[in-house]
Amino acid sequence: MKEYHITSNDSGQRLNKFLGKTVPLLSGGQMHKYLRLKRIKINGKRTEASYKLIAGDVVQLYLNDSYFDAPQEEDAYRHISHPRVRVVYEDSHILLADKAPGMVVHADERGGTDTLIAHIQAYLYQSGTWEPSAAASFAPALCNRIDRNTGGIVIAAKTAEALRILNDRIKSRELEKRYLCVVHGRPQPAEGLIENYLRRDETRKQVTLHSTRVPGAKTARTRYRTLASSGRLSLVECELLTGRTHQIRAHMASIGCPLLGDGKYGVNERNRPYGEFGQALYAYSLSFHFQTDAGALSYLDGKTFTVQDVPFVQKYFPEYHL
Structure with a gap:
């Protein structure tokens, strides 16, 4: 028994x-x-x-x-002796991690276990803030995800209560996410709203944009603002008003300013002189704007967390300060 x-x-x-x-x-x-x-x-x-x-x-x-x-595959976090977790903020309910470009958040089709969630779980386990045997069906989990080659803030829930609350608030758009990106050219106008329909092609792992609704397409809205320009590049801040796959990458390419390093929606010939082969995109800011009762997480309402050290900003726009 x-x-x-x-x-x-x-x-x-x-x-x-x-x-x-x-x-x-x-x-x-x-x-x-x-x-x-x-x-x-x-x-x-x-x-x-x-x-x-x-x-x-x-x-x-x-x-x-x-x-x-019956034999069970060992949990990935138990194999990690030195967790790679850059903590932006942590309390008893949540952990905000600054994911490095190149790291996957969850195991992908390659099946690797060197993932952000495994490193977060290892960090919490080794620090004594999470004891797996104390909660048979719960483990710290991610509330959002970003692409392998995109860096920035990812939210981890340390309790089941926090996971339920945050999942609900994300669905109701009560969290504001802002991204920094370096693009080719200079957006015209310098700031604006891109709004159309986005359809994902699962076979090609790519999205297409449409001016009118087509089967399988979803509304996609991005607000952008040019922060600085230098030579053939511009530093742009983007605010996601909807959260679709590859939304910023496709939207900036649609106005003639593809992301630096993005070969999927841009042209590698333009990226090659810079030696960049991963999109220059960073989820650098996260704000909580609760419109409904957030229960145990109400203390987060009105708070904003940012990453100050964004590598491509320092490299291409060293005079710009976040």
């Missing part, structure tokens, strides 16, 4: 969801069978799959060892 003591990180979810995470070898049919046979109990009593767990509950599983002893 195994017991799981429910903490605040595991509370609020249905029992069947909890079991799906903690005992993945237990099928749905077997779960319902063992519920009927009282081999799965809550606090020593018969229960239902729809029961919502609360802190203090004890989940008791009278199941064969084979459900628990």
Whole structure:
């Protein structure tokens, strides 16, 4: 018999969801069978799959060892001895990390485990702020993601409560994200709003822009502002009013100013003289503007966090200060 003591990180979810995470070898049919046979109990009593767990509950599983002893792939964070996490801000609920260009946030099709979330989990585990055994179904998780070659702020939730709140606030557009980019040319006008429809091509891993709505396309809106220009390059700040795949890259290319280093939406011949082969794009600023009750995260309302050290700004516009 195994017991799981429910903490605040595991509370609020249905029992069947909890079991799906903690005992993945237990099928749905077997779960319902063992519920009927009282081999799965809550606090020593018969229960239902729809029961919502609360802190203090004890989940008791009278199941064969084979459900628990099957070989499992070790968690990636346990293999990281020196976590690479550049902390912008941290408290008991969240961690804001400055992701380096070239690092993936989650495992991609290449299947590697050297990911931002693995390094964040290793950092929290080694610092003693996260104990995996204390929350059977929860692990620190990312609330947003950015492309491999884009750097900048990524939000990690350290508690299940923070993850639920932030996911809701992101969906309702209560977080403001600003990006810095270096583009070829000088945007005309110097600032403005780009608004059209964006459709993602999963086969080509690329997006196309359309002036009218077409099947599969979504509204895409970017506000941009030129901060400085030097020679054939400009430093531009972009604010995402919608969060679509490759939105800034496609939008800036659409006005004749592709991002420096972007071979997908630009032209590599223009990038080659600079030796840049990854887009010069950085999620440098994050602001919280809550319009609804954010519960335990209400203290973040009105706060802005920025990355001051953006490599391509120092390289191409050293006189400009963020």
